[in-house]
Amino acid sequence: MIDTKRNAWPMTDVARRIARRIARRAHIVFITAHTEYAIDAFKHGALDYLVKPIEHERFADTIARLQERVNSSHPAPNTEQLIEQLAAQLQRPNTNAPLRWIRALVGQALCMIPVDKIDFLRSDEKYTLIAWRDETSKQCEALIRTPLKELIIQLDTTQFAQVHRAVVVNLAAISHVTRAENETAQIALKGRDEILPVSRSYLHLFKQM
Template identity: 45%
Template sequence: MNAPAKPLTAVIADDERLLREQLKTRLQAAWPDLQIIGEARDGNEALARADELRPDVMFLDIRMPGMTGIEAAREILALPGWQGEIVFVTAYDEYAVSAFEHGALDYLLKPVEPERLVQTAQRVKSRLARRAVPPPPTDEVALDSLLAKLSQLQQGITPRPSEPLRWIQATTGSTTKLIDVKDVLFFKSDEKYTRVQTRDQEAFIRTPIRELLPQLDPQQFWQIHRSAVVNLGAIAAVTRDDTGRQRVHIREHAEVLEVSRSFAHLFRAS
């Protein structure tokens, strides 16, 4: 006699408690055998729950404080041994939602409709049942492309300008200075500001990393973490510890920058 199938598990991530409760209630009706084993209030908690609990499916709100749902998805998909599925919960209009129809991920449009939840349950169950079969190489490419498009939609990013940013207007104490972008060693998120680090000074701007990155020359600056962008010419070395974590060492500066799993491929030996 075959043993009964193990119930599937899920984690719900949304910064609004009432929306988490609403989704949980409707999931119980549409997918009664699904076990909700955790909740998260933001992207950072979602990543922690995914790593700790290893659910079969993550329901991620796209707009969350700190780390967005899209940023959290990138980190979750890069977790070693991750085999779960991700369902985005979004308030976007039909144009943005149509991007999910590639089949790599599913979506739920707020407010969540019970009939749509039933379709989502069927789709996720089907994908989980086939997850032991290696996907074709194009799936990974399509997923990366989808996440990039969603990131642009969520953040309102415009296409990269033809001329990269040349000067940074930044504040040092009570003084505003113009800093040549070529002199910047790295940019790093610092609470409400982005730190602009040169060899002899640090300054601060209010532009977040996600808005700054499209303005920078991609041949000169690489994002290595959701909170850090480094000047390639300023890299002295990249080291790897016993856990596989990579760290970037900066020329003529003591700070060491961590490389997140999502960007580890940038420094992978060929």
């Protein structure tokens, strides 16, 4: 796999260089934050591409495809068909399913946090604090490097709401909202001691107050 963020070449050049240097067939998967070169990369032998931030299920699907390709003695899939599928996908509006899992390092363990178990997310300098409940309803916290602004656009807007420039809350986790000074408010959470701020810009979300 190739992380194009660490390489100054576009996908097309990377695929072409690998194809020239490796006599046997190479199975190339690109990890990228940009898709403008993806179609050309397929023309030069790329098997698949992953767009950052990478979802667990999408990554697992790509690994399965790689294993199938390596273990199979059948000819490679039709490249033109792959190109057509990618072109159609790039032209469609962004209909990606909301984020379902967030990976976080807790101690020495890598945890897969179910998004629907998250109570709130809060920006913490260069990190994002994730506060959630585990399968026993124990309160847990972890810091991840992904900025809050990148996570917000992947969350289900019917479940999560930004209530402050540094805070996103799970609506189902809210116990009650109390009006505060200067057209702001405070959110109390079910079973948690934390009080979350609601800034003036987001007070309209609680019009009934």
